[in-house]
Amino acid sequence: MFFDPIWLYLKGLAVTLIVEVGLFTLIISKKPLQITAAAFFNITSHLLLHLFFQGMLLIGFGYNFYAWLIGEVLVLLLESALFFFSRIIPSYRKALFWALVFNLSSIAIGHFINLLLF
Numbered sequence: 001m002f003f004d005p006i007w008l009y010l011k012g013l014a015v016t017l018i019v020e021v022g023l024f025t026l027i028i029s030k031k032p033l034q035i036t037a038a039a040f041f042n043i044t045s046h047l048l049l050h051l052f053f054q055g056m057l058l059i060g061f062g063y064n065f066y067a068w069l070i071g072e073v074l075v076l077l078l079e080s081a082l083f084f085f086s087r088i089i090p091s092y093r094k095a096l097f098w099a100l101v102f103n104l105s106s107i108a109i110g111h112f113i114n115l116l117l118f
Contacts, residue, residue, distance in 0.1 A: 013046050015113060019106040028098060034088050041082045045075045076103055 017039060024038040049071050056067040080092065080099040089095040 009050060012110060013043070015110045016042055016046050016106045019109050020102040023102050023105060024098075028089065037086055037088060038083075041079055044082075045078050048078070049075050072103065072107070076100055079103070 020042050021035060021039050025035055028038075029035065052071045052074065053063055053067060056071075057063055061067055076096070076099050079102070080096040083089040083095040083099060084092045089098060
């Protein structure tokens with residue numbers, strides 16, 4: 001993962017942005033500022049997740065199911081907190097729910113695309 005070509009990272013980022021920001025726009029808000037914030041939140045969490053995985057590799061833990069699960073839970077908590085504290089989604093429970101829906105959707109669609117193309 002650390003030495004993967006940049007296009008693999010960018011492919012994952014593109015799928016994440018299309019799916020998660022697309023769903024955000026359809027379900028939560030069509031306001032340009034909020035859509036921009038959602039995109040920024042996703043870019044930030046995607047980059048931090050990538051760095052987390054790199055750290056797991058560097059300390060010898062490796063990239064496995066447990067590292068993936070911990071990383072995804074951290075992303076879920078980060079994104080829900082960002083949606084809540086930005087007041088885009090004023091209820092933390094709803095922010096957590098929608099962050100879970102968005103993330104599960106992008107994971108599922110990303111895996112489906114990988115099955116089809118790679």
